Amino acid sequence: MKILGIESSADETAAAVVEDGHLMLSSVVASSLDLHTVYGGIVPEIAARSHIEVITPVITQALADAACTWEDIDAIAVTNRPGLIGSLLIGVLTARTLAIIKKKPLYGINHVLAHAYANFITDAKLSGYSLSQNPPQFPALGLIVSGGHTQIMLYRSHTDYQLLGQTRDDAVGEAFDKVAKVLGLPYPGGPSIDEAARHGDSASVKLPKPRVDNPYDFSFSGLKTAVLRAAQQMAGKDFTLPSTELPALLTKTQKADLAASFQRTAIDILADAMVSAEKQYHPKSILLAGGVAANNSLRHTLSRRLRTPLLYPDIKLCTDNAAMIASAAYYWQQMADNPYELSVIPSL
Ligand code: KG4
Ligand code: ZN
Numbered sequence: 008m009k010i011l012g013i014e015s016s017a018d019e020t021a022a023a024v025v026e027d028g029h030l031m032l033s034s035v036v037a038s039s040l041d042l043h044t045v046y047g048g049i050v051p052e053i054a055a056r057s058h059i060e061v062i063t064p065v066i067t068q069a070l071a072d073a074a075c076t077w078e079d080i081d082a083i084a085v086t087n088r089p090g091l092i093g094s095l096l097i098g099v100l101t102a103r104t105l106a107i108i109k110k111k112p113l114y115g116i117n118h119v120l121a122h123a124y125a126n127f128i129t130d131a132k133l134s135g136y137s138l139s140q141n142p143p144q145f146p147a148l149g150l151i152v153s154g155g156h157t158q159i160m161l162y163r164s165h166t167d168y169q170l171l172g173q174t175r176d177d178a179v180g181e182a183f184d185k186v187a188k189v190l191g192l193p194y195p196g197g198p199s200i201d202e203a204a205r206h207g208d209s210a211s212v213k214l215p216k217p218r219v220d221n222p223y224d225f226s227f228s229g230l231k232t233a234v235l236r237a238a239q240q241m242a243g244k245d246f247t248l249p250s251t252e253l254p255a256l257l258t259k260t261q262k263a264d265l266a267a268s269f270q271r272t273a274i275d276i277l278a279d280a281m282v283s284a285e286k287q288y289h290p291k292s293i294l295l296a297g298g299v300a301a302n303n304s305l306r307h308t309l310s311r312r313l314r315t316p317l318l319y320p321d322i323k324l325c326t327d328n329a330a331m332i333a334s335a336a337y338y339w340q341q342m343a344d345n346p347y348e349l350s351v352i353p354s355l
Pocket of ligand 1: 201
């Protein structure tokens with residue numbers, strides 16, 4: 008069964024064809040990231056406008072790369088929740104129109120839950136991907152870490168899953184982005200902090216780990232403020248110094264030390280929660296997913312601290328893509344949605 012996936016919930020416009028949930032025949036991702044860099048974050052209007060411009064060529068390219076015509080496609084899967092409303096609408100309206108014209112079943116997909124399905128893609132027609140050969144085993148624990156979400160999921164099967172905990176405020180990727188801004192490092196902050204941290208001492212700045220009642224919930228906004236305070240102190244100023252003036256006052260070494268200490272603390276917070284979840288739920292696989300799963304230090308720390316086999320997707324499948332949407336649709340085998348009615352749900 009070949010499913011065409013469509014993804015447009017944030018700044019990536021993506022389409023992919025995946026066969027039987029695991030064989031990736033194509034994956035095309037067009038990002039409007041460059042247009043947002045000057046603003047230090049995604050501008051929803053710009054994202055929506057750029058989805059309109061590229062969605063048709065992206066889908067055409069995904070079909071061509073997979074050597075498929077519409078006859079070969081069995082169903083269409085599209086992210087319809089959660090995300091930026093204007094961005095979601097472009098993908099969903101395109102998918103609805105195609106489903107009606109081409110007479111294909113249509114599936115609305117939850118983007119956050121689908122992130123973990125990048126781990127079910129074990130085979131690719133495309134070169135340049137390094138994929139795990141083994142599919143995940145149930146029960147599986149999922150750590151979904153992106154710019155919008157930080158969740159621990161328990162998957163007992165494809166269709167029986169439970170949210171164990173999530174962030175109470177900022178997502179971990181958002182914390183990376185905000186800390187990078189304080190340090191004057193380029194957006195997106197994750198890769199910038201990751202790079203700067205390689206040259207810093209992660210034990211140089213003591214940062215607090217927040218306490219939350221549920222051991223699987225997170226809070227990252229206090230950590231971000233603690234980095235700001237430490238940076239103001241390093242610069243020899245008090246807390247009234249505007250954060251915009253900090254980058255010019257900090258040396259490269261101080262920035263690297265702050266980046267490394269922040270990254271170490273954020274990763275420890277995630278790893279502590281996963282170690283507790285592993286003890287309680289005895290999973291057979293642990294699935295790392297989402298943009299922050301691209302972080303090497305996170306991968307190493309989790310592999311070292313967890314006893315269960317840790318799976319993480321190829322870097323190109325960690326960030327937003329449509330292959331994970333097509334894969335999730337295959338395994339969930341949910342009831343098809345009405346193409347005249349499928350709506351978008353920006354926040355869950
Ligand atoms: O999954 P994703 O592409 O989009 C969302 O659904 O949010 O994740 C983007 C997030 C951004 O916050 C970015 O800073 C973060 O993933 N990210 C990283 C790394 N690469 C991307 N965070 C830490 N280390 C990285 N290497
Ligand atoms: Zn995402």
